[in-house]
Amino acid sequence: MDNKAIILLGGPAKGTRFRPLSLHKPKPIFPIGGVPLIYHTIESLSKVPNMKEIILLGCFTDLNEIEKFIYMCEEKFKINIKYLKENEIMGSAGGIFKYKKDILLGKVDNFFVINGDVLGDMPFKEMLKFHDNFCNQEQYIIMGKYNDPSQSFNYGCISYDEKTKEILHFVEKPLEFSSNVISCGAYLFTSTIFDHLQSALTNSLKTGNELINTRNDSQNFNNHTLDMNESNASSETGDNISCIKTPSHFPYKSVKLSFELDIFPELAGKSGHLFGYILPQNTPWMQIKSSSSAIYxxxxxxxxxxxxxxxxxxxxxxxxxxxxxxxxxxxxxxxxxxxxxxxxxxxxxxxxxxxxxxxxxxxxxxxxxxxxxxxxxxxxxxxxxxxxxxxxxxxxxxxxxxxxxxxxxxxxxxxxxxxxxxxxxxxxxxxxxxxxxxxxxxxxxxxxxxxxxx
Structure with missing residues (x-):
């Protein structure tokens, strides 16, 4: 079984709460414990069996620091790391959807998706084992943990069956108390998740939401996936670092698609699609939102x-x-x-x-x-x-x-x-x-x- 991982970096417009520190360097490579923030995530992912590639997905345009970081991590962990560039913020699922072919290249069985601003003692290896033992190709995993109920309003909240581990309800940043089990911003999918992304996109197009189709035909996105051999998928940063341009034949002008808002609420409690891998009570984990949170x-x-x-x-x-x-x-x-x-x-x-x-x-x-x-x-x-x-x-x-x-x-x-x-x-x-x-x-x-x- 081959595995990949995608780390969502966001972009300059998403790091405003981290200013003024993010004015000098991108938030994902701010030093935590003496090394860039996402280094800790990459180190944990490198321990997952058959991890073939780690993809950094974001819309940063000044790639000098990211290039240096990728080179350092490839030397350290002996794993292929690639940066895929979004032209705009597309939501946690939009960029995944756009680069479907690149993500699935090489007969990938499973792939992780991790927010770039979370870190802690995150057991990705055990999460994969949980999926292999208890789930099939139509079932996906959200890593969660118990949290202070007074702070759960700031995260995605999970209600799940403690016996079967099935997630029954998911709501992102609820206005009222929903659960003291929160999402850790780490997910495990199989290739079948793209069927749900396509469905969410189709529904959004019908209702005129954030997704805009610029073509007159009704061709499925599967016919418009990224061809790595085409000239429009050329490297922007040289031979050593893979930085792929947006494919010119991508059929949508603007795609904003969110796992937390568009996918998980629909899958939760329906047909056993979504399950929770819940960390023990005192497992170290946090999300870095503001510049002051970097201290903690x-x-x-x-x-x-x-x-x-x-x-x-x-x-x-x-x-x-x-x-x-x-x-x-x-x-x-x-x-x-x-x-x-x-x-x-x-x-x-x-x-x-x-x-x-x-x-x-x-x-x-x-x-x-x-x-x-x-x-x-x-x-x-x-x-x-x-x-x-x-x-x-x-x-x-x-x-x-x-x-x-x-x-x-x-x-x-x-x-x-x-x-x-x-x-x-x-x-x-x-x-x-x-x-x-x-x-x-x-x-x-x-x-x-x-x-x-x-």
């Missing part, structure tokens, strides 16, 4: 390193800095032996941590310079930024309500949250920056609190 994702991944990759965590020794708890230090970072790091700190490539610096609960991105005796906590310091001597940068821990945390209060004031310093910011010495968001390429010469520095 980083802490989760560092904690997972204690089990999966203890070799990546820094340890105390006479020749190194003082380490408290879980700390990742990139091999190319320079950390003074009088500094104190932790708990829950990631120091990325090329960063410089000066004498006496104290950092906790923070992400320090590439080529950041934290100068002598600076103090950083509950903060993200963006690429190439400088934190001056004796400067204090501090945010507020709001992890208990991170999924529902609003940036602004009803009065229009900035709510207490993680402090975000974007890329190429120079924070002068002997300042205090508290609960602030600083946009890129700024020079901060005075203290700031509860403000967005534009």
């Amino acid at each position: 994702a980083d802490q989760m991944i560092l904690n997972l390193y204690t089990k999966n990759h203890p070799e990546l965590l820094a340890i105390n020794s006479k020749s190194t800095c003082t380490v408290i708890g879980n700390v990742f230090i990139h091999p190319t970072a320079s950390v003074h032996n009088t500094s104190v790091l932790g708990p829950d700190v990631s120091i990325c490539a090329g960063a410089i941590i000066g004498p006496g610096a104290r950092i906790s609960h923070s992400i320090i991105c590439d080529n950041v310079h934290i100068q002598d005796h600076a103090f950083v906590t509950c903060s993200i310091i963006g690429w190439n930024s400088i934190v001056g001597r004796w400067t204090r940068i501090e945010g507020t821990d709001c992890r208990d309500d991170i999924s529902i945390h609003s940036l602004f209060s009803p009065q229009g004031k900035l709510n207490p949250s993680v402090t975000i310093i974007a890329n190429d910011v120079d924070v002068h010495s002997e300042l205090v920056v508290f609960n602030a968001i600083v946009l890129p390429n700024k020079e901060l010469k005075e203290c700031t609190q509860n403000q967005i520095v534009l």
Whole structure:
């Protein structure tokens, strides 16, 4: 049995809540635990038996960083990785539908679809085994987990039969309480799912919804699938990285199709099509929505390193800095032996941590310079930024309500949250920056609190 996986990256228009960090690099490759966010998903997928290819599907146009990332992952995991480009946001199922032929190329038996902004201890290998043991080619799997009922309104909610595991009801972000079992944004399909996508498309065309057919004929989409040998499927980025253009013969001008809104609600409770692979109660998992949520994702991944990759965590020794708890230090970072790091700190490539610096609960991105005796906590310091001597940068821990945390209060004031310093910011010495968001390429010469520095 051959398997594939598709990771949905979205695009610049979908990462607005992750700004200002996504202004410099795409959200899917923001460093979590010292490596790009989707690296963790690819690593888990690489352990699935007979995983032949991983497809990154999105509408990013500046592919320089994505190209580098793909090359690094192909070298690391010895698996083919390809980027397929959408010309616009098409929903979680629209791009899958458009690139049907490419996904099924090579007699694929099963394929995973995973949202690019979720991560955790996600057992894809066990999910596939569950499908092989209990499901047939007409049945599909949604990975789910139990969640705080007060936060379930922010996710797809699943009602399922605990004995048969069949999903009886699915609703995306319900207005009223539906279930405390939520979708983890990871699905397992067979080729027959495309019949349901075609049906949903046909129904939408009949009702004049978001899907617009630009042809006068009634040919089925199966006759218009992507031909990889045609000139219009040429590479945009060179021979090493596969980046496929939209096929010119794709019969629909605009396709917006969602598994969560158009497919799952229709399949749930009907003819045994949809089943739930429900994770144990305390399984680490989260969705990265806002820039501040990256802090808590980083802490989760560092904690997972204690089990999966203890070799990546820094340890105390006479020749190194003082380490408290879980700390990742990139091999190319320079950390003074009088500094104190932790708990829950990631120091990325090329960063410089000066004498006496104290950092906790923070992400320090590439080529950041934290100068002598600076103090950083509950903060993200963006690429190439400088934190001056004796400067204090501090945010507020709001992890208990991170999924529902609003940036602004009803009065229009900035709510207490993680402090975000974007890329190429120079924070002068002997300042205090508290609960602030600083946009890129700024020079901060005075203290700031509860403000967005534009």
